[in-house]
Amino acid sequence: MSPLEWIDAQRDFLLSELVEFLKFPSVSAQPKHRADLHATAEWLKRYLEALGFTVELLEEPPVVHAYYDGPAGAPTVLFYGHYDVQPPEPFELWESPPFSPRIHNGAIYARGACDDKGQVYGHLAAWRYLHQRYGRLPLSIHVVIEGEEETGSDTLYRVLKAHGPKWRSDVALVSDTAFFSESIPTLTVGLRGLIYTEVIVRGAQRDLHSGSFGGVAPNPAIALAQIIAALKNPDGRITIPGFYDEVRKIDPAERALWQNLPADEAHYERLMGSPATGGEVGFAPLERIGSRPTLDVNGMVSGYIGEGSKTIIPAEAKAKISMRLVPNQNPQHIWTQYKAYVESLAPPGVSVDVRLLHEPAPAFETPTDSIFYKIAEEAITEAFGKRPIPIREGGSIPVLSALREAIGGAPVILMGFGLPSDAVHSPNEHFQLRQLWGGIHAAIRFYEGAAKHA
Incomplete structure (x- = not known):
C-alpha cells in the first residue's frame, strides 16, 4: 500500500491519535503543568515502545529518548522535536478551548497543533506506516523529544552533555518550521x-x-x-x-532567489492583519525576517x-x-x-x-549540499507536488547547535510543514490537515530515501 493510500485509509484513526496527544496541557512555562509534562512524556514512551523502540525518560521534565536498532549497515537518523507548548493565554480570544482539539475548515485547532505536536505526530505516523509496510523500520533511529523547548531547553542541554555522544547519527531531522505558504513549499536552511x-x-x-x-x-x-x-x-x-x-551581508544569490517569492509588504500585512509593516528601513520583508x-x-x-x-x-x-x-x-x-x-x-x-532568562543561542545554518538535504527535497517534491525553495526563517530553535555538536557534527535537516498563518504562539493555533497528510507522506519518503544511502 502506498503512503497516499495508507494515509487515506487511516485518516480517522490518525486524527484520533493526534487529538489524544493535543489534549495534554503540556505548558513548560507554568509550574502548575509539571505533572502534565510527565503525562505527555509517558504517552510518547508507550507509543514508541509499541513501535519497537527502546525508550528512556531522562531528567526533569523528561527528555524522551528512544532508539530503534535498524538493519546492519543502515544509516542512523536522529529525529528531534518537542512536546511542550506555549501558554495558551489569553483564553478569551480562543474560539474553542485550547486543549480540546477541534476540526474546523480543514484544520485542527489546539495549542501545540502546529508547534510542535502536530509536526512531531507526523513522524510518529510515518514510523507506524514503515513498520506496517516492511515489518520493521528500514534504518536506525534515535528519537529526542523534549519538554522545555519553549523555555530554553535547560534540561536537554544537560542531557546532551551526558548522553549526546552515544547518539551519534548520520543526520538529524527536525520538523518545527514552516513553508512560505500552502502553495509554495520551502526547506529552512537558517534560523536566527x-x-x-x-x-x-x-x-x-x-x-x-x-x-x-x-x-x-x-x-x-x-x-x-x-x-x-x-x-x-x-x-x-x-x-x-x-x-x-x-x-554578515546578505548573499546576493539568496536575495535573487527570494525575489521570486510573493513576499512583499502587502503579503505580510495580510498575514498579520496589520495596516502596515515595520522594521529596519532599507531591507525587504523577507530579509528583515530571516537575515537581519x-x-x-x-x-x-x-x-x-x-x-x-x-x-x-x-x-x-x-x-x-x-x-x-x-x-x-x-x-x-x-x-x-x-x-x-x-x-x-x-x-x-x-x-x-x-x-x-535563557542561555543565549547563536544563529543556526544547515548545508544544502548534503545527500540528506537532497533526499528531503525529493520527499517534499513528491508529497506536495512542487520542489521546495531554500529559505531562512526568523524563528529560533536554540538547542540545535548543541545537538549537532553532541552527535558528531551531522547535517541537520529542517523539514517543517507549518504555515505562517497557523497562529503559532497565538490564540486559535491550528494545523492545516493538508499539511499534516503531506508531512506524513514526506517523512515516509525521507526515511525510505535515507535508508538507501548506507
Whole structure:
C-alpha cells in the first residue's frame, strides 16, 4: 500500500491519535503543568515502545529518548522535536478551548497543533506506516523529544552533555518550521539565534500617591518606556553599541532567489492583519525576517491595570525583551553589550536590573549540499507536488547547535510543514490537515530515501 493510500485509509484513526496527544496541557512555562509534562512524556514512551523502540525518560521534565536498532549497515537518523507548548493565554480570544482539539475548515485547532505536536505526530505516523509496510523500520533511529523547548531547553542541554555522544547519527531531522505558504513549499536552511531578557526598573520602596508625590517621585514606568524607546532609532536600527559589527551581508544569490517569492509588504500585512509593516528601513520583508537581527518587547507590566482607576506612581516596572540574531553575531558579546547599554540608559532616581532568562543561542545554518538535504527535497517534491525553495526563517530553535555538536557534527535537516498563518504562539493555533497528510507522506519518503544511502 502506498503512503497516499495508507494515509487515506487511516485518516480517522490518525486524527484520533493526534487529538489524544493535543489534549495534554503540556505548558513548560507554568509550574502548575509539571505533572502534565510527565503525562505527555509517558504517552510518547508507550507509543514508541509499541513501535519497537527502546525508550528512556531522562531528567526533569523528561527528555524522551528512544532508539530503534535498524538493519546492519543502515544509516542512523536522529529525529528531534518537542512536546511542550506555549501558554495558551489569553483564553478569551480562543474560539474553542485550547486543549480540546477541534476540526474546523480543514484544520485542527489546539495549542501545540502546529508547534510542535502536530509536526512531531507526523513522524510518529510515518514510523507506524514503515513498520506496517516492511515489518520493521528500514534504518536506525534515535528519537529526542523534549519538554522545555519553549523555555530554553535547560534540561536537554544537560542531557546532551551526558548522553549526546552515544547518539551519534548520520543526520538529524527536525520538523518545527514552516513553508512560505500552502502553495509554495520551502526547506529552512537558517534560523536566527535568540537572547531573552527581563528588565526590572525600580523607584520608591512602595507605590506612591500620584497627587502627594507626583512631581518629585521618579516613575519607573516612564523610565522603562524611555529606556525601551532609546533601544531603536526611527529607522528601525538597534542602537546597542557594536550590535551590527559582526552581521554578515546578505548573499546576493539568496536575495535573487527570494525575489521570486510573493513576499512583499502587502503579503505580510495580510498575514498579520496589520495596516502596515515595520522594521529596519532599507531591507525587504523577507530579509528583515530571516537575515537581519531584531529587538522586540515581548511584554510589559507596571502599576495598576485593573478595572477603574487607581492614582499611583508605581514602585516597579518590568519588560521582557528579546533579540533575534543572525550568522556571525556572538550571543555572549551581544548580551554583554546590551546589558551595559540598558543600564547606562537609566535616568536618575531609578535602579535597573537586567537579567538573562535563557542561555543565549547563536544563529543556526544547515548545508544544502548534503545527500540528506537532497533526499528531503525529493520527499517534499513528491508529497506536495512542487520542489521546495531554500529559505531562512526568523524563528529560533536554540538547542540545535548543541545537538549537532553532541552527535558528531551531522547535517541537520529542517523539514517543517507549518504555515505562517497557523497562529503559532497565538490564540486559535491550528494545523492545516493538508499539511499534516503531506508531512506524513514526506517523512515516509525521507526515511525510505535515507535508508538507501548506507
